[in-house]
Amino acid sequence: MTAPRCTLVPTHERPDLDEQVETLFSEHWPEFIFHDLGVKPYRERRAEYFADLDFWGLDADGRLVGGCYGVPIRWDGTVEDLPGGYTDALRRSVEEHEAGIAPDTLVVMGAMVRTDEQGRGWAGDLLLGLRAKAVACGLEKVIAPVRPTLKSRYPLTPIEVFAAWTRDDGALLDPWLRTHARLGATVLAPAPRSQTMTGTVAEWEAWTGLALPASGEYVIPDGLALLHVDRGADRGVYHDPNVWMRHL
Numbered sequence: 001m002t003a004p005r006c007t008l009v010p011t012h013e014r015p016d017l018d019e020q021v022e023t024l025f026s027e028h029w030p031e032f033i034f035h036d037l038g039v040k041p042y043r044e045r046r047a048e049y050f051a052d053l054d055f056w057g058l059d060a061d062g063r064l065v066g067g068c069y070g071v072p073i074r075w076d077g078t079v080e081d082l083p084g085g086y087t088d089a090l091r092r093s094v095e096e097h098e099a100g101i102a103p104d105t106l107v108v109m110g111a112m113v114r115t116d117e118q119g120r121g122w123a124g125d126l127l128l129g130l131r132a133k134a135v136a137c138g139l140e141k142v143i144a145p146v147r148p149t150l151k152s153r154y155p156l157t158p159i160e161v162f163a164a165w166t167r168d169d170g171a172l173l174d175p176w177l178r179t180h181a182r183l184g185a186t187v188l189a190p191a192p193r194s195q196t197m198t199g200t201v202a203e204w205e206a207w208t209g210l211a212l213p214a215s216g217e218y219v220i221p222d223g224l225a226l227l228h229v230d231r232g233a234d235r236g237v238y239h240d241p242n243v244w245m246r247h248l
């Protein structure tokens, strides 16, 4: 395994970098990602309780190349005891922390690489760095609800089918799943409802840039699955699917 080329620093130690973030990373996420109602009640407490698991990645010259963060939970190592996905891991980490339950597992919640540095292997460095931080904190297990970036091209395909697709060389088809796998992570289970976004029809039209004139299912830009629209109830529901992988 090659030594990481980037250094992780807790984001709270470098507030001066916050300004760069919007220009370097802002285009990464579709708007609907920010409308998971299950995240809101826990977001601020997550940032407060687990600030030391929230990092910027800097290159050898101290330049910002990416970011990553995780949350700690107690997990017994079985598929049955996995959180339902991203949002459930967030909830569980905060509630367990407040209940005084000692964690033993890091859940990698996200990683991003600045747009002009993608495809150069920084993501692997970030994950290795985060793994090392977990071990240093006494978290012996490391898991991740991985959001497969290529899945948006296959929104009709069930996540459990997509997660198993491989290339001719045997490597996983999805580049982000593959990056995790290259670091030794294995697929544990699909998380078909890792996040749930709910909104009115007008909100979904604004978030997706699409007219949604009838009830039914829609392929939406950057959606990994279909949007379900019920015009009678004035409601659209989307479940973002992820894949649970285990690093350590």
Ligand SMILES: CC(C)(COP(=O)(O)OP(=O)(O)OC[C@H]1O[C@@H](n2cnc3c(N)ncnc32)[C@H](O)[C@@H]1OP(=O)(O)O)[C@@H](O)C(=O)NCCC(=O)NCCS
Binding pocket: 028, 109, 110, 111, 112, 113, 114, 117, 118, 119, 120, 121, 122, 123, 124, 146, 147, 149, 175, 176, 178, 179
């Ligand atoms: C996903 C992400 C973190 C990968 O970072 P990265 O440093 O570019 O990753 P790597 O350089 O290690 O590349 C990983 C693989 O993805 C491929 N890849 C990288 N950027 C790509 C892009 N824009 N489009 C398609 N494939 C890409 C690489 O070719 C590589 O595949 P390989 O196995 O054939 O070598 C980065 O693209 C990103 O920040 N995306 C937006 C945020 C996001 O989706 N995060 C993941 C969910 S939390």
